[in-house]
Amino acid sequence: MILIIVSMVLGVVMIAVSLVALHTKKLQAAILAAGVLSLMTSILFLLLAAPDVALTEAAIGSALTTAIFFYVLNKIKNTHV
């Protein structure tokens, strides 16, 4: 029962965060929101008894992808076309 409640709360947070990522005007906020979405997804994977996938999602989705997006965003901002 508690698992179902936690997963539902996680699901609501995930939907909210992805809406933020889609609709916010600030790109930095969108990138951070996508990172938070990945983190929530990894917790959900853990609850669904998939620790392997949860590890991958936490390391790649929330850490590496966020860092790479920030690098690319910085690069785009500094480039004079």
Added chain:
Amino acid sequence: MYKKLFVLLLLAVLGWSFFTLLQTHQERQSLNPLSKHYVEKGPDEVGAPNLVTAIVVTYRGFDTLGEVTILFVSAAIVGLFLKTENRRRKYKIRSTSEILHAAQRLLFPVMILFGIYIFMNGHLTPGGGFQGGAVIATAMILVLLTNPESPISHRAFNLLESVSGFSYIIIGVLGVLLAGGFLDNHILPLGKFGNLFSAGAIPLIYSFVGLKVGSELSSIILNLNDVQKDDK
């Protein structure tokens, strides 16, 4: 107008198809024959307590080779398309905070060790080469955040990546020569079930995959860090 109508229609069709999937869904009460074989014979045939690793590295080893190749190609393309001139130009950077410096000194060895732990114990505990490699690359991000001018050698990462990729293939071919087929883990003795040095070649294969993935992801990060210096 028509575009919006089209989008709505598409959404309706998608929603309807998922709804019918949900309506006809029923949980399986028993495993299908292939899963049954994996669950029942897997521990004896492969000797890995973590069945996911047994499937990923041995039963579906060729797929894993394909995934590693995809990652290699994407890292190579990132390196190819980023501008290579002016890489070593110095530029003024804002110095980072003391907290980040202290945290980096404390966390970096732990993160590297955790990554190595994950891929060394891939056959015993959840995780494996890909996860361990990603954790190692995260540690590299921490180093570059603290000091973007860190003297990290690209050449060392490239060498590590090529050597581990090559060794992975060699082990696969050894499987053909000495055991049942490509990437078969029986080239080494299976050992005692549940020990660190057991499950044949799986710890070896996953260590090479972990080193390869870690150095590939780190080299993507290093390349992106280097091109930040251009166009200032």
